[in-house]
Amino acid sequence: MKVLIMGFDGYLGWPLTIRLMANGHDVIGVDNLYTRNAVNEVGSTSALKILTPTQRKIEAESIFNGTLQIKNFSVAEFNPKRISDVRDTKIYKLINDEMPDAIVHFAEQRSAPYSMRNWWHAAYTMNNNIISTMNLIYAWKVIKEETGKDIHIVKMGTMGEYGTPNFDIPESHYVKALINGKKDIIKTPKKAGSWYHQSKAHDTDNMGLANSMWGLTATNIMQGPVYGTRTKEITKESLYTRFDFDETWGTVLNRYCVQAVLNMPLTPYGKGGQTRAFLSLEDSVESLKRLIENPPKNGEFRIVNQFTETYSVMQLAEIVKEVGNEIGLNVSIKSINNPRIEADTHYYNPERKILPELGIIGPTRDIKSEIHIILDDLSKEKERLQRYMRVIEPKTSWKSSGVIVSNETKKRSKQ
Numbered sequence: 422m423k424v425l426i427m428g429f430d431g432y433l434g435w436p437l438t439i440r441l442m443a444n445g446h447d448v449i450g451v452d453n454l455y456t457r458n459a460v461n462e463v464g465s466t467s468a469l470k471i472l473t474p475t476q477r478k479i480e481a482e483s484i485f486n487g488t489l490q491i492k493n494f495s496v497a498e499f500n501p502k503r504i505s506d507v508r509d510t511k512i513y514k515l516i517n518d519e520m521p522d523a524i525v526h527f528a529e530q531r532s533a534p535y536s537m538r539n540w541w542h543a544a545y546t547m548n549n550n551i552i553s554t555m556n557l558i559y560a561w562k563v564i565k566e567e568t569g570k571d572i573h574i575v576k577m578g579t580m581g582e583y584g585t586p587n588f589d590i591p592e593s594h595y596v597k598a599l600i601n602g603k604k605d606i607i608k609t610p611k612k613a614g615s616w617y618h619q620s621k622a623h624d625t626d627n628m629g630l631a632n633s634m635w636g637l638t639a640t641n642i643m644q645g646p647v648y649g650t651r652t653k654e655i656t657k658e659s660l661y662t663r664f665d666f667d668e669t670w671g672t673v674l675n676r677y678c679v680q681a682v683l684n685m686p687l688t689p690y691g692k693g694g695q696t697r698a699f700l701s702l703e704d705s706v707e708s709l710k711r712l713i714e715n716p717p718k719n720g721e722f723r724i725v726n727q728f729t730e731t732y733s734v735m736q737l738a739e740i741v742k743e744v745g746n747e748i749g750l751n752v753s754i755k756s757i758n759n760p761r762i763e764a765d766t767h768y769y770n771p772e773r774k775i776l777p778e779l780g781i782i783g784p785t786r787d788i789k790s791e792i793h794i795i796l797d798d799l800s801k802e803k804e805r806l807q808r809y810m811r812v813i814e815p816k817t818s819w820k821s822s823g824v825i826v827s828n829e830t831k832k833r834s835k836q
């Protein structure tokens with residue numbers, strides 16, 4: 422198959438690129454290197470050193486079978502003064518030239534704290550995420566009308582779109598409801614907890630609308646936080662994917678692992694009862710490959726809950742502590758005030774049917790062994806990571822967005 426990956430240079434994009442290449446697929450990768458720059462903006466860096474996109478292409482093509490074409494531009498192009506037709510956008514032109522069988526959309530601002538920093542970051546997140554998806558929907562529509570080709574869109578959303586509801590989260594865009602005594606079919610309720618999650622919920626609704634109006638063929642993936650440094654293909658350092666650990670860009674387990682390596686206490690937010698649906702990088706990439714290779718029927722809007730296990734953030738801290746202490750690190754846990762607005766304890770039970778049907782039954786990797794590997798990989802970077810200790814502690818508060826104004830933002834606001 423020919424697969425176009427929007428956001429191929431990111432944490433998930435790169436391992437998926439090489440998984441697909443290793444399985445004989447041709448990949449076209451688009452990325453404007455936004456994440457590399459935005460992580461620098463908050464004074465942080467990837468814990469694992471990664472090659473430049475051009476070096477990545479050379480390395481991947483020398484190791485794996487398929488070819489990798491790379492392009493650097495924004496897929497969220499929107500300039501109302503200059504562009505009045507989606508056919509004039511770079512992403513449309515690329516899709517129209519290449520006619521891929523599937524397009525994976527990862528190219529979004531993916532940090533909840535980043536979206537909560539202040540007005541600029543909230544607006545940037547909304548613009549980048551919603552417009553990138555809108556460009557893709559319209560490119561799909563025009564190409565389908567003009568050529569008849571029905572390209573499978575694989576869009577990465579997040580389990581966080583739902584918040585933590587008291588119902589079992591279905592794998593469906595619609596649910597039956599009883600409202601004021603009357604039955605109806607409504608969109609599955611969502612309760613985002615940040616501007617980032619809200620942008621993802623908008624994307625899902627926009628894709629659902631495109632499906633009901635024009636028959637968009639799409640897989641919308643509701644994914645939990647992913648952990649890990651390795652996949653079957655990432656067997657050497659030159660193939661590493663990025664690994665973020667700071668308060669803005671690092672997911673909870675990544676932060677804990679860097680804290681363990683730096684002999685800092687692990688810092689669950691609040692009581693640590695917040696339960697989320699997790700999966701390893703290997704399971705995420707393999708699930709994505711199977712969803713791409715097994716598309717839905719034409720005109721179907723397939724919703725997939727992508728995770729393999731659920732943990733509370735305190736349970737995860739206990740596991741990292743246990744593994745860290747086994748390998749001689751001196752790991753402790755110290756809860757800190759939760760900077761976010763979220764329930765500390767709650768019901769959490771997402772449905773999980775589609776991935777098991779594709780053979781992804783449960784976690785293929787034991788979380789303790791996986792954490793062991795992460796700690797080993799990070800330990801080699803310990804000296805360099807010591808310079809970044811200050812970026813782990815939370816500074817972005819959900820209650821007072823606007824307090825933090827980085828130099829970068831100040832520079833922008835003067836332009």
Ligand SMILES: NC(=O)c1ccc[n+]([C@@H]2O[C@H](COP(=O)([O-])OP(=O)(O)OC[C@H]3O[C@@H](n4cnc5c(N)ncnc54)[C@H](O)[C@@H]3O)[C@@H](O)[C@H]2O)c1
Nearest residue numbers: 428430431432433453454455456495496528529531646647
């Ligand atoms: N990593 C996780 O745990 C996780 C969990 C759930 C959902 N997701 C979602 O999966 C997707 C990928 O996540 P990730 O962790 O790989 O993030 P990432 O930030 O590492 O990767 C996203 C990539 O997209 C690129 N990008 C962003 N905006 C772009 C634009 N306008 N044009 C071109 N390229 C652009 C970035 O430069 C980056 O390389 C995101 O949409 C994220 O919201 C991630």
